[in-house]
Amino acid sequence: MPNEVRTTCAYCGVGCGIRARVTDVDQRQVQIEGDKLHPANLGRLCSKGSALGETLHLEGRCLHPRIQGKRASWKEATRFIADRFNALIADGGPEQIGMYLSGQLLTEDYYVANKLMKGFIGSANVDTNSRLCMSSAVAGHKRTFGEDLVPACYEDLEIADLLILAGANLAWCHPVLHQRVLAARAANPDKRLVVIDPRRTASCDGADLHLQIRPGTDALLFSGVLLIMQARRRIDNAFVASCTFGLEDILAETCRAFTALYLELTGAQPGDELSEDQVLQVLESHCDLPLDELNTFLTLVEQQPRMTTVFSMGINQASNGTDKVNSITNLHLALGRIGKPGAAPFSMTGQPNAMGGREVGGLSNQLAAHLPFNEAGMAALGEFWQAPNMVKGPGLPAVDLFDAVYDGRIKAIWIMGTNPVVSLPNADRIKAALQRCPLVIVSECIQDSATAAYADVLLPATGWGEKDGTVTNSERRISRQRAFLPAAGEARPDWWALASVARDMGHEDAFDYDSSHEIFSEHARLSGHAQGEDGLGRVFDISQLGELSAEVYDALEPKQWPLPARSESATPDDVSRLCSSQWLLSHRAEIVSLGSLIAPAEVTSPSRLRLNTGRIRDQWHTMTRTGLAPRLNRHIDEPFVAIHISDAASRDIQSGDCVRLSNNWGDAVVKAQISADGRPGELFMPMHWSEQFARRSGCNALVAPLVDPVSAQPDNKGSSVDVTRIPRAEVSWRGFVVSKVKLPLPEMPYAARIRCEGGYRLELAGTEAQWLDLERNLNATDPATIESNDSFRGDVRRICLQDGQLIYASFRCLMKDAGPNRLFLESALLRTHETQDEVLTLLAGRASDGIDCGAIVCACLSVGERTLEAAVLDGAQTVNALSLATRAGTNCGSCLPELKRFL
Numbered sequence: 003m004p005n006e007v008r009t010t011c012a013y014c015g016v017g018c019g020i021r022a023r024v025t026d027v028d029q030r031q032v033q034i035e036g037d038k039l040h041p042a043n044l045g046r047l048c049s050k051g052s053a054l055g056e057t058l059h060l061e062g063r064c065l066h067p068r069i070q071g072k073r074a075s076w077k078e079a080t081r082f083i084a085d086r087f088n089a090l091i092a093d094g095g096p097e098q099i100g101m102y103l104s105g106q107l108l109t110e111d112y113y114v115a116n117k118l119m120k121g122f123i124g125s126a127n128v129d130t131n132s133r134l135c136m137s138s139a140v141a142g143h144k145r146t147f148g149e150d151l152v153p154a155c156y157e158d159l160e161i162a163d164l165l166i167l168a169g170a171n172l173a174w175c176h177p178v179l180h181q182r183v184l185a186a187r188a189a190n191p192d193k194r195l196v197v198i199d200p201r202r203t204a205s206c207d208g209a210d211l212h213l214q215i216r217p218g219t220d221a222l223l224f225s226g227v228l229l230i231m232q233a234r235r236r237i238d239n240a241f242v243a244s245c246t247f248g249l250e251d252i253l254a255e256t257c258r259a260f261t262a263l264y265l266e267l268t269g270a271q272p273g274d275e276l277s278e279d280q281v282l283q284v285l286e287s288h289c290d291l292p293l294d295e296l297n298t299f300l301t302l303v304e305q306q307p308r309m310t311t312v313f314s315m316g317i318n319q320a321s322n323g324t325d326k327v328n329s330i331t332n333l334h335l336a337l338g339r340i341g342k343p344g345a346a347p348f349s350m351t352g353q354p355n356a357m358g359g360r361e362v363g364g365l366s367n368q369l370a371a372h373l374p375f376n377e378a379g380m381a382a383l384g385e386f387w388q389a390p391n392m393v394k395g396p397g398l399p400a401v402d403l404f405d406a407v408y409d410g411r412i413k414a415i416w417i418m419g420t421n422p423v424v425s426l427p428n429a430d431r432i433k434a435a436l437q438r439c440p441l442v443i444v445s446e447c448i449q450d451s452a453t454a455a456y457a458d459v460l461l462p463a464t465g466w467g468e469k470d471g472t473v474t475n476s477e478r479r480i481s482r483q484r485a486f487l488p489a490a491g492e493a494r495p496d497w498w499a500l501a502s503v504a505r506d507m508g509h510e511d512a513f514d515y516d517s518s519h520e521i522f523s524e525h526a527r528l529s530g531h532a533q534g535e536d537g538l539g540r541v542f543d544i545s546q547l548g549e550l551s552a553e554v555y556d557a558l559e560p561k562q563w564p565l566p567a568r569s570e571s572a573t574p575d576d577v578s579r580l581c582s583s584q585w586l587l588s589h590r591a592e593i594v595s596l597g598s599l600i601a602p603a604e605v606t607s608p609s610r611l612r613l614n615t616g617r618i619r620d621q622w623h624t625m626t627r628t629g630l631a632p633r634l635n636r637h638i639d640e641p642f643v644a645i646h647i648s649d650a651a652s653r654d655i656q657s658g659d660c661v662r663l664s665n666n667w668g669d670a671v672v673k674a675q676i677s678a679d680g681r682p683g684e685l686f687m688p689m690h691w692s693e694q695f696a697r698r699s700g701c702n703a704l705v706a707p708l709v710d711p712v713s714a715q716p717d718n719k720g721s722s723v724d725v726t727r728i729p730r731a732e733v734s735w736r737g738f739v740v741s742k743v744k745l746p747l748p749e750m751p752y753a754a755r756i757r758c759e760g761g762y763r764l765e766l767a768g769t770e771a772q773w774l775d776l777e778r779n780l781n782a783t784d785p786a787t788i789e790s791n792d793s794f795r796g797d798v799r800r801i802c803l804q805d806g807q808l809i810y811a812s813f814r815c816l817m818k819d820a821g822p823n824r825l826f827l828e829s830a831l832l833r834t835h836e837t838q839d840e841v842l843t844l845l846a847g848r849a850s851d852g853i854d855c856g857a858i859v860c861a862c863l864s865v866g867e868r869t870l871e872a873a874v875l876d877g878a879q880t881v882n883a884l885s886l887a888t889r890a891g892t893n894c895g896s897c898l899p900e901l902k903r904f905l
Contacts, residue, residue: 004486005023005024006021006022006023006024006486007021007022007024007484007485007486008020008021008037008039008040008482008484009021009022009467009482009483009484009486010040010354010473010481010482010483011047011050011051011054011354012054012106012354012466012483012627013048013050013051013354013622014050014175014176014351014352014353014354014622015176015350015351015352015353015354015356015357015475015476016042016043016176016178016179016475016476017042017354017473017474017475017476017477017479017481017560018036018037018040018042018043018046018047018048018051018178019036019037019039019040019042019043019481019560020034020035020036020037020040020047020051020054021034021035021036021037022034022054022055022467022486023035024486024487027487027488030058030059030060030487031055032054032055032058032467032486032487033055034047034051034052034053034054034055035047036051040481040560041156041479041560042156042178042475042477042479042481042560043178046178046181046893046894046895047178047893047894048177048178048862048893048894048896049177049619049620049633049634049637049861049862049893049894049896050620050621050622050628050634051178051894052862052893052894053628053631053633053634053861054466054467056630056631056632056633056634057466057627057628057630057631058465058466058467058487059630060490060491061630062448062449062450062630063447063448063449063462063465063490063491063493064446064447064448064449064454064460064461064462064463064491064493065449065462065490065491065492065493066462066491066492067079067459067460067461067462067492068457068459068460069082069458069459070458076492076494076499076502079459079461080499080502080503080506081506082459083416083441083443083459083503083506084503084506084507085506086414086441087099087123087414087503087507088507088508090413090414091123091124094413096123096124096125096391097125097127097397097411097412098125098411098412098413098414099119099123099125099127099412099413099414099415099416100125100127100128100397100398100403100406100407100412100414100415100416101115101119101125101127101128101129101415101416101417101418102128102129102130102131102400102403102404102415102416102417102418102420102422103115103128103129103130103131103359103364103418103419103420104130104131104132104353104418104419104420105130105131105132105135105136105351105352105353105354105355105356105359105364106353106354106355106419106420106623107355107359107418107419107496108355108358108469108470108471108472108473108483108495108496108497108518109355109358109359109361109362109471109472109473109474109480109522109525110471110472110495110497110518110521110522110525111418111419111471111495111496111497111500112130112355112358112359112362112364113362113370113497113521113522113524113525114496114497114500114501114504114513114515114521115128115364115418115496115497115500116128116362116363116364116370117370117387117389117512117513118500118501118503118504118509118513119393120363120369120370120383120389120392120393121383121384121387121389121390121391121392121393121512122387122389122390122391122504122507122509122512123391123507124391124392124393125393125397126366126367126393126395126396126397126398127366127397127398127403127406127412128364128366128397129364129365129366129397129398129399129400129403130359130364130365130400130420131353131400131420131422131425132351132353132356132359132360132364132365133365133366133399133400133713133714133715133716134319134400134425134426134715134716134718135315135318135319135351135352135353135356135715136318136349136351136352136353136356136360136715137318137365137399137710137713137714137715138317138318138319138320138323138324138326138327138710138712138713138715139313139317139318139327139349139351140360140365140368140713141324141327141710141712141713142324142326142327142328142331142594142713143327143331143349145324145328145592145594145712146328146331146332146335146591146592146593146594147581147589147591147592148589148592149372149540149541149542150360150368150372150542151541151580151581152348152349152357152476152477152478152580153340153341153346153347153348153579153580153581154310154346154347154348154477154579155477155478155562155578155579156179156182156476156477157343157578158310158343158344158345158346158348158579159179159182159183159186159310159312159348160182160183160185160186161186161308161343161344162193162306162308162309162310162344162345163190163192163193163194163306163307163308163309163344164193164194164196164302164303164306164308164309164310165183165193165194165195165196165309165310165312166196166197166198166309166310166311166312167195167196167197167198167199167205167209167312167313168198168199168220168311168312168313168316168317168330169198169199169220169313169314169315169316169317169318169326170199170205170312170313170314170315170316170317170350171199171203171204171205171314171316171616171617172205172312172350173203173204173205173207173896173899174203174204174205174617174618174619174896175314175315175350175352175617176314176350177619177894177895177896178894179350180205180895180896181894181895183195184208184895184898187208194210194211194302194306195208195209195210195211196209196210196211196212196213196299196302197209197211197212197213198213198215198220198223198316199212199213199214199215199316200214200215200216200217200316200614200680200681200684201214201614201644201679201680201681201684201686202214202678202679202680203679204619204896204899204900205899206899207898207899207902207903208899208902210302211295211298211299211302213289213291213295213296213299214290214291214681215289215290215291216288216289216290216291216681217601217603217612217614217684217719217720218320218321218322218600218601218602218603218719218720219288219289219290219599219600219601220316220317220320220326220329221322221325221326221328221329221596221598221599221600221601222284222285222288222289222329222599222600223285223289223291223329224326224329224330224332224333225256225259225260225329225332225596225599226260226281226282226284226285227299227300227303227333228253228256228329228332228333228336229253229256229257229260229276229281230278230281230282230300231303231304231333231336231337232253232336233277233278233281234278234304236304236337237249237336237337238336238337238338238339240338241335241338241583242335242336242338242593244583244586244587245335245338245583245586245587245590245591246335246336246586246590246591246592246593247590247591247592247593248592248593248594248595249335249336249593251595252332252593252594252595252596255595255596256596256599257276259599260276260280260281260284261276263284263288264276264280264283264284267283267284267287267288268283282296282297288600290681303337307337307339307345308339308342308343308344308345309334309337309339309344309345310344310345310346310347310348311330311333311334311346311347311348312348312350313326313327313330313347313348313349313350314349314350314352315352315616315617315718316616316719317330318349318713318715319715319716319717319718319719320601320710320715320717320719320720321598321601321602321603321708321709321710321711321717321720322596322597322598322599322600322601322602322710323601323710323713323715323717324710324712324713324715325596325597325598325599325712326601327347327349328594328596329596329599330347331347331591331594332593332594332596334346334347335591335593336593338583340581340591341579341580341581341582341583341585341586342579342582343579346579346581348476349476350476351475351476354473354475355473355474357474357475357476357478358472358473358474358480361474361525361529361542362525365399366396366397366398366399366403367396367397367399367714369383370383370525370528370532371383371525371528371529371531371532371540371542372529372532372540372541372542373532373540375395375396380392380393380394382531382532383528383532386528386531386532387512388512389512398412399709399714400422400426400714400716401426401427401707401709401714401716402714403415404422404426404431404432404435405435407435407436407438407439408431408434408435408438410438412439413439413440413441414439414440414441414442414443415436415439415441415442415443416443416444416445417442417443417444417445417453418444418445418463418496419445419446419463419496420453421451421452421453421623421624421626421692422453423436423452423453423456423692424452424453424624424692424693424700424702425623425624425689425702426702426716427667427702427705427706427707427708427716427717427718427721428667428668428702428703428705428706428707429668429700429702429703429705430667430668430703431667431707433456436453436456437456439456440458441458441459442456442457442458442459443457443458443459443461444456444457444459444460444461445461445463445496445499446460446461446462446463447462447463447464447465447490447493447626448626450694451624451626451692451694452624452692452693452694461494461499462490462491462492462493462494463493463494463495463496463499464485464489464490464493464494464495464496465490465493465627466483466627467485467486467487468485468487468488468489468490468493469483469485469495470483470484470485470495470517470518471483471495471497471518471521471522472518472522472558474563477562477578478562478563478577478580479560479561479562480544480547480558480560480561480562480563481560482556482558482560484556495518497515497518497521498515500513501513501514501515517552519550519552519555519556522547522550522555523547523548523549523550523555525544526544526545526546526547526548526550527545527548527549529542529543529544529545529548530543530545530548530566530567531545533545533566541564541580542563542564543563543564543565543566543567544563544564544565544566545565545566545567546565546566546567547561547565548567562577562578563577564577565577597711597712601717601719601720602708602720603717603720603722604706604708604720604721604722606722607722609724610665610722610723610724611645611649611683611684611685611722611723611724611725612683612684612685612719612720612721612722613663613684613685613687613701613704613705613719613721613722613723614680614684614685614686614687614718614719615686615687615688615689615701615702615705615718615719616686616688616689616718617688617689617690618637618638618688618690619637619638619861619896619897620634620635620637620638620861621634621638621688621690622690623689623690624689624690624691624692624694625690625691625692625694625695626692626694628690629690629694629695629757630757631757632757632758632759633858633861633862633864634861635756635757635758636758636825636857636858636861636864637857637858637859637861638688639754639756639763639765640672640673640696640754640756640765641670641672641673641687641688641690641691641695641696641699641754642672642673642674642675642687642688643661643663643672643673643674643675643685643686643687643725644675644676644677644679644680644685644686644687645661645674645675645676645677645680645685645725646676646677646678646680646681646682646683646684647676647677647678648682649682649683649685649725650674650676653725653726653727654727655674655676655725655727656674656676657674657675657676658673658674659673659674659727659728660672660673660674660727660728660733660751660752660767661673661674661725661726661727661728662725662726662728663685663687663704663723663724663725664704664723664724664726665704665706665721665722665723665724666706667703667704667705667706667707667721668703668704669698669703669704670687670698670699670700670701670703670704671697671698671699671728671751671752672687672691672696672699672752673752674727685723685725687701687704688701689701689702689718691754693747694755695754695755695756696747696753696754696755697747697749697750697752697753697754699754702718704721704723705717705718705721706720706721708720708721728751728752728767731769732751732768732769733751733752733767733768733769734768734769734770734816735767735768735769735770735772735773735796735814735815735816736766736767736814736815736816737766737767737773737812737813737814737815738763738764738765738766738812738813738824739763739764739766739776739780739810739811739812739813740758740761740762740763740808740810740811740812740824740827740828740830740831741761741762741763741764741809741810741811741831742760742761742762742807742808742809742810742831743761743762744762745762745764745810747764748764748766748768748772748775748776748779749772749775750766750767750768750769750772750776751767751768752765752766752767752768753765753766753767753768754766758824758828758831759828759829759831759832760828760829760831760832761828761831763824763828766814773814776812777800777812780800780802780810780812786802786803786804787800787801787802788800788801788802788803788841788845790845796815796816797813797814797815797816798812798813798814798815799811799812799813799822799845799847800812800813801841801844801845803835803841803844806834806835806836807831807834807835808827808830808831808833808835808844811827811830811844811847813847822846822847823847825855825856825866826847827844827847830844855867855868855869856868856869856870856871859890859897859900859901859904860888860889860890860891860893860897860901861897862893862894862897863888863889863890863892863893865888865889865890865897867904869888869890870884870888870890870901870904873887873888874905879905880905881898881901881902881905884901884904884905885898885901
């Protein structure tokens with residue numbers, strides 16, 4: 003393998019290019035830097051991308067196939083699966099087989115999975131975790147454009163005069179794009195940024211306006227803006243007449259809905275026409291927004307024709323997510339702000355290949371190549387594949403899929419590259435479903451993931467750096483992911499495992515693949531075959547790439563689709579924006595009727611708080627990769643719930659308290675973070691922690707299985723919970739253990755494990771008896787410990803040294819915030835301690851000069867609060883001065899809002 007490879011990041015939908023340089027292949031040491039030639043990031047990387055090289059070691063990797071926990075050969079494993087699949091098909095039909103995929107798979111993996119399931123097994127019960135993040139956007143695009151189209155490109159974020167972030171925390175979730183936006187604002191002082199979000203996020207710093215909207219009312223807001231733009235004569239009538247249909251009916255329908263809300267609000271019937279003031283009154287009340295902020299927003303929308311609206315999980319993850327999406331596309335169409343530079347609705351995907359999965363029919367209600375799921379589409383696909391068992395209609399989406407596993411309708415489920423027992427709503431029921439299922443197959447990189455624990459067959463998959471294929475980012479740009487490390491152990495690509503099972507089932511000719519290049523070529527040719535099946539050519543067409551040689555595929559540069567063979571001279575500039583007025587003349591867009599302007603929420607008692615779930619800056623999904631990188635654990639290292647100051651006060655909760663969240667679906671124990679960033683009555687809890695990293699701290703055990711009726715996307719923003727402080731009797735002691743080896747999470751009310759430099763740290767809270775049990779277990783391995791007790795403070799400190807090496811250090815106390823410095827003791831795992839003074843320093847937990855930089859603010863460059871404090875004392879009084887003095891914020895820039903708050 004070459005020493006340096008150009009590849010693509012494994013994380014969010016930005017699709018950043020990376021240059022990976024292998025410095026030691028045996029030790030899997032790799033230097034990572036941004037690819038300055040890749041148009042998505044132009045050399046920038048966020049903290050997660052920068053740390054990818056720290057996640058490539060073999061610790062915890064799944065290295066060999068296993069059947070019922072016992073090591074097996076690949077041939078035994080694939081034959082076992084094939085025989086069980088064939089038996090199920092013969093006994094009760096193919097619908098008893100299900101598959102659950104991931105937006106982290108490569109397009110080639112996705113393609114083979116859908117071909118096997120929908121064309122040869124004959125079951126459409128194949129869905130993907132993209133159902134949890136992008137399916138409302140997909141459904142909204144299909145309702146508007148007739149196809150899953152994203153009309154914008156990244157340049158639109160930069161050149162828009164008005165950029166609206168709706169339910170999108172770009173600063174933390176897509177930080178490289180956020181830095182492009184901030185650079186564009188610096189270059190254009192007239193550029194305006196509006197954030198619509200119930201929480202004050204890092205994206206709000208530097209925004210001209212933050213609309214702290216009541217959750218679930220986004221569709222109402224955008225529909226109200228549409229009514230007011232009509233009243234102000236801002237509708238682009240010529241564009242609407244020639245390029246769209248449905249506006250007149252939708253305006254009348256929306257007016258009726260606002261009239262009913264106004265009547266309910268005031269008890270007064272408005273006149274023949276709803277006035278602008280009356281619309282504003284409805285928005286002010288139901289969206290809970292100040293009138294002056296609403297008027298400011300309306301003025302910006304009215305006066306800035308180059309308007310781009312970026313939306314993400316805050317829009318999609320709702321029980322009316324598709325209506326929210328269409329409220330945005332409706333407004334853009336009515337104003338003629340689409341298909342033009344700086345003017346478009348823009349769906350930001352959350353995963354590296356969510357869009358690639360959509361291209362090959364990854365969702366249960368999709369077919370490959372954007373073919374319609376109707377008789378003509380199924381026939382066209384069946385003809386191309388020469389499929390003997392083509393499906394007859396859509397299958398079960400994610401929540402329904404696992405319901406079918408639970409009640410026995412699905413008797414075999416193959417889970418690939420995702421962790422549904424952590425990420426799906428009502429997570430405890432998912433665990434119960436897998437326990438009941440006769441055959442659970444898991445393809446995974448990590449041996450002990452939360453889902454792998456339920457596997458009857460565990461297949462080792464190649465990880466990032468070992469995989470070879472393509473991904474498609476949020477702006478429809480196809481990029482190559484290239485291997486630069488050998489596969490770990492017996493790990494194999496997911497497409498290889500799928501094709502092997504298919505051949506063992508008797509489908510040798512159709513799955514005789516030797517490389518990802520062959521699969522991609524077939525996928526590209528299918529996109530050309532799919533054209534014209536319903537009278538209009540599909541926009542998704544990459545048939546220009548269908549006859550690439552293996553050498554050209556290997557060297558493929560990033561390209562945006564469409565790339566039709568009939569237009570081989572097309573350049574990226576030709577296709578960077580879709581839905582131009584010229585295209586819409588023959589493919590009219592629909593301005594869509596909305597079923598629900600306000601998202602239905604879980605019925606709840608007045609004492610409960612509304613739970614919002616989401617991401618934090620330096621972690622990814624369920625942390626199976628990012629949790630391995632010590633520096634990514636130093637910004638926010640423990641699971642928490644952010645609770646508003648007023649709600650905390652009424653419940654006698656203080657910052658750092660262990661709290662229990664509970665509802666009808668489950669419970670969780672995390673630490674409280676008191677904050678004014680959210681709204682009273684609302685909570686925020688990160689989605690990342692699983693049982694690998696914390697005991698009973700997963701947020702999705704609390705999420706109700708409410709789904710959007712159109713997209714079947716779960717509502718991760720509308721569940722309600724009780725929050726109570728755990729009684730002192732249950733957490734009378736707190737403390738931590740720093741250890742060279744990975745210790746099991748002990749049985750305590752609160753326990754979290756953090757990967758640190760040189761080892762691990764456990765953060766714990768429990769009773770004295772539980773601590774004594776823990777210390778007995780630690781001493782059982784090595785009784786040679788040194789102990790210090792402070793009866794006045796209630797502190798007990800213990801260290802264990804072996805040949806001058808710190809094996810572990812434990813500290814427990816009565817005081818919540820007391821304790822030696824964690825970073826100092828973590829760093830001590832890397833040093834030798836020979837003198838008595840060094841040992842006493844360990845026992846005291848006193849940091850030596852230069853070691854204690856404080857809580858980490860900049861994860862990319864490991865800059866902490868104390869380093870920043872020192873820079874301020876030396877005269878740094880601006881964010882730029884802080885960055886110059888400490889380098890904080892000079893890589894991905896996602897910590898710049900925190901630097902501003904720090905000052």
